Amino acid sequence: MQTSTGNVKPPRVCDNYWSEFKHCKSLSNRFHHYYTYGTTPSCQQWKEDYYNCREWEKHKGTEAKEELQKSERNRVAEQSKFTPVWKLRQDPPRDWHLPLNQDKPQDS
Amino acid sequence: MDQTKEEDFGYDLFPERRKGKYKKGSIAESLFTFNHKCQVMLQFAMETSPYAKLLLSAMKSSGCKVWKDRHFSCEDCDGTVSGGFDAASSQIVLCQNNIHQQSHMNRVVTHELIHAFDHCRADVDWFNNFRHLACSEIRAANLSGDCSFSNEVSRFNFGLKQHHQECVRSRAIRSILAVRKINREEAEKIVDEVFEPCFNDHTPFGRIPHSKKDAKFAYRDYENRDRYYANL
Numbered sequence: 001m002q003t004s005t006g007n008v009k010p011p012r013v014c015d016n017y018w019s020e021f022k023h024c025k026s027l028s029n030r031f032h033h034y035y036t037y038g039t040t041p042s043c044q045q046w047k048e049d050y051y052n053c054r055e056w057e058k059h060k061g062t063e064a065k066e067e068l069q070k071s072e073r074n075r076v077a078e079q080s081k082f083t084p085v086w087k088l089r090q091d092p093p094r095d096w097h098l099p100l101n102q103d104k105p106q107d108s
Numbered sequence: 109m110d111q112t113k114e115e116d117f118g119y120d121l122f123p124e125r126r127k128g129k130y131k132k133g134s135i136a137e138s139l140f141t142f143n144h145k146c147q148v149m150l151q152f153a154m155e156t157s158p159y160a161k162l163l164l165s166a167m168k169s170s171g172c173k174v175w176k177d178r179h180f181s182c183e184d185c186d187g188t189v190s191g192g193f194d195a196a197s198s199q200i201v202l203c204q205n206n207i208h209q210q211s212h213m214n215r216v217v218t219h220e221l222i223h224a225f226d227h228c229r230a231d232v233d234w235f236n237n238f239r240h241l242a243c244s245e246i247r248a249a250n251l252s253g254d255c256s257f258s259n260e261v262s263r264f265n266f267g268l269k270q271h272h273q274e275c276v277r278s279r280a281i282r283s284i285l286a287v288r289k290i291n292r293e294e295a296e297k298i299v300d301e302v303f304e305p306c307f308n309d310h311t312p313f314g315r316i317p318h319s320k321k322d323a324k325f326a327y328r329d330y331e332n333r334d335r336y337y338a339n340l
Contacts, residue, residue, distance in 0.1 A: 036273065091171065
């Protein structure tokens with residue numbers, strides 16, 4: 001969401017991009033990725049994001065900012081590209097907070 | 109779907125909640141039995157497991173704050189089942205007679221909290237919609253550490269390339285068969301139908317947490333989510 005003053009800081013603290021990069025490249029993560037997906041992870045994007053983040057912070061460069069935001073928006077899109085099986089609620093279930101023994105026992 | 113066999117929704121595994129009575133034990137029971145050990149391990153899990161802490165935080169944000177005494181119940185259960193989520197009473201059941209190690213408790217708490225989280229944020233029809241049930245079981249097996257390499261090896265399930273997905277699939281089928289009276293073929297078909305969207309739904313972790321470090325990173329991201337979404 002663009003405010004009148006524009007975005008003021010990177011989506012994450014810059015060091016977080018570096019720690020994600022190192023974590024991505026670690027032996028244990030590569031193992032887990034292979035165990036899950038049968039491939040090796042690609043980690044380069046985290047490194048680029050780190051440099052763009054630093055560039056944004058130091059020189060307030062528009063290009064670096066846009067590259068970083070594009071990368072993060074891609075990440076969000078990746079997480080939401082599947083149609084959910086259920087409908088999301090607007091409010092939590094009403095009986096979550098009710099005390100016990102006031103719920104109707106389940107009929108089987 | 110064949111409905112001639114009477115469905116009991118798996119409540120036979122949890123005999124203490126069959127009649128809908130929620131009894132409180134004596135002080136002696138709470139101090140010297142498995143019940144006390146279960147309570148202690150539960151408290152430790154809620155305070156120290158990054159998986160549990162993230163889920164508790166996410167549930168609070170979704171309007172379902174978890175109170176240990178209201179939403180958790182340590183009980184004796186049948187067979188080898190470790191726990192369950194009872195949507196009718198909004199309670200997570202922990203099988204005090206089957207959970208003896210902290211690492212196991214951490215995993216069961218995480219698994220059941222994922223069901224509770226799904227119950228809180230989505231219109232899940234636990235009792236009538238098998239696709240919903242399957243989806244939550246896939247997510248719970250995927251995100252709780254149930255299918256970690258070491259856990260699978262300890263079950264003598266040796267596999268490497270993409271084995272995680274095989275494990276998630278088979279544990280989801282197993283969980284469904286334990287609580288619903290359908291046959292294996294039907295269960296397999298339902299799990300296959302919903303596998304792709306549900307395996308790839310990593311909410312609220314944002315990733316599949318394979319290790320404590322993954323879970324800590326996920327928790328860090330979750331705590332900073334306001335800044336994240338405001339600056340995209």
